[in-house]
Amino acid sequence: MPFEDLDRVVERMLDGNEHSRRHFVRLLAGAGLTLSSAGFLAACGGVEGESSDKKAETDVKHAKTDIGQWTFSNWPLYIDKSVLKEFNRKFGGKVRYLEDINDNNEFLGKVRQQLTTDKPIDRDIVVLTDYMASRWVRNNWVTAIDYANVPNRTNLVENLASVPWDKERAFSLPWQSGAIGIGYDPTKTGRELTSVADFFDPKFKGRVSFLSEPYDSALTVMLGEGQDPTNASLDQIMAAIDKIEEAQKAGQIRRFTGNDYTTDLAKGNLWVAMAYSGDLVQLQADNPNLKFVYPEEGAMLFTDNMMMPAKVQNPYAAETMMNYVYDPPVAAKIAAYVNYLSPVKGVKEILVKSDPKIANNPLIFPSEEVVGRLASYPALSPEDERAMQDRMAQVVGG
Numbered sequence: 001m002p003f004e005d006l007d008r009v010v011e012r013m014l015d016g017n018e019h020s021r022r023h024f025v026r027l028l029a030g031a032g033l034t035l036s037s038a039g040f041l042a043a044c045g046g047v048e049g050e051s052s053d054k055k056a057e058t059d060v061k062h063a064k065t066d067i068g069q070w071t072f073s074n075w076p077l078y079i080d081k082s083v084l085k086e087f088n089r090k091f092g093g094k095v096r097y098l099e100d101i102n103d104n105n106e107f108l109g110k111v112r113q114q115l116t117t118d119k120p121i122d123r124d125i126v127v128l129t130d131y132m133a134s135r136w137v138r139n140n141w142v143t144a145i146d147y148a149n150v151p152n153r154t155n156l157v158e159n160l161a162s163v164p165w166d167k168e169r170a171f172s173l174p175w176q177s178g179a180i181g182i183g184y185d186p187t188k189t190g191r192e193l194t195s196v197a198d199f200f201d202p203k204f205k206g207r208v209s210f211l212s213e214p215y216d217s218a219l220t221v222m223l224g225e226g227q228d229p230t231n232a233s234l235d236q237i238m239a240a241i242d243k244i245e246e247a248q249k250a251g252q253i254r255r256f257t258g259n260d261y262t263t264d265l266a267k268g269n270l271w272v273a274m275a276y277s278g279d280l281v282q283l284q285a286d287n288p289n290l291k292f293v294y295p296e297e298g299a300m301l302f303t304d305n306m307m308m309p310a311k312v313q314n315p316y317a318a319e320t321m322m323n324y325v326y327d328p329p330v331a332a333k334i335a336a337y338v339n340y341l342s343p344v345k346g347v348k349e350i351l352v353k354s355d356p357k358i359a360n361n362p363l364i365f366p367s368e369e370v371v372g373r374l375a376s377y378p379a380l381s382p383e384d385e386r387a388m389q390d391r392m393a394q395v396v397g398g
Contacts, residue, residue: 060143144170150322177301180276218244332350
């Protein structure tokens with residue numbers, strides 16, 4: 001089975017622990033997304049190569065059925081819940097909405113046994129970050145989308161219409177994009193933060209969190225070293241992980257996290273967190289002192305993707321939801337709530353009229369200067385990805 005060795009590493013890493021990392025997570029929507037970021041986001045793919053002998057079925061027809069009860073797994077704080085209520089009211093049935101994806105690898109650990117034994121995972125939509133989404137496609141753990149049931153697909157921004165791991169978007173539709181930067185409380189740090197180097201400031205010892213996913217943490221450290229993460233070599237990534245390990249052993253890092261850094265940051269247990277751009281706007285409701293900054297050296301991009309697992313039990317319900325959230329007014333409502341970057345055309349134009357403050361929020365529609373400092377993931381070979389994940393697992397579990 002492809003990636004079997006990595007899967008065992010992940011299982012060991014997660015067994016009895018709470019290590020996680022929320023991925024997501026690559027940005028640029030509205031004007032920023034459609035103009036300047038095409039090169040970045042088109043390059044945001046996972047690992048190519050290494051696929052099973054069985055060809056995934058792409059020519060599918062899913063009959064229209066009653067919606068009934070179906071299940072949608074997503075990251076925390078990633079939708080305006082009123083959208084779900086409106087969907088239920090409009091289409092009937094009932095969506096079972098789970099905020100049970102805190103980390104891509106952690107979530108895979110929950111459902112891997114079913115996936116590898118060709119059984120349903122009892123979810124109809126899952127939202128996975130590029131690199132993990134590419135792995136599911138490569139391993140044929142997905143069901144193709146019947147786009148006859150998703151006419152609003154035409155609202156997908158052009159530069160996300162194709163990615164290296166799913167060139168025809170046969171298996172995936174982008175959910176949101178975002179960037180990784182510095183979330184912090186200046187009343188705790190005593191100063192403004194601007195640099196990746198601030199994660200390593202000894203004044204913040206024991207009050208810093210890193211994301212446990214090396215695609216996020218190690219590549220951010222590389223940016224701080226003035227290196228290009230999009231074209232990173234394995235040796236460069238390993239050197240960045242070594243630096244993270246040194247900080248861990250010195251007591252600098254309080255813990256490695258997935259999306260679960262948010263609670264500690266809002267409560268003040270963390271002063272500095274490697275954070276996702278959209279989270280901080282929401283967290284400011286709990287702690288108005290919090291700030292988010294794109295490091296001056298640059299920031300990593302990510303896109304999370306809606307997908308239907310293999311052996312999906314309610315494909316028409318899932319496709320109906322995909323179509324619904326690609327309706328621009330609905331997409332604008334989601335974007336205004338989650339504060340990430342929408343992949344749907346026309347969202348900024350709607351928000352300019354309905355909520356100018358959101359439309360002018362640089363975390364959702366970044367400036368050209370910020371866009372110029374964003375970087376995408378490298379296309380690592382399966383072997384290099386295994387080595388990177390194995391090494392990071394040693395640090396996170398250490």
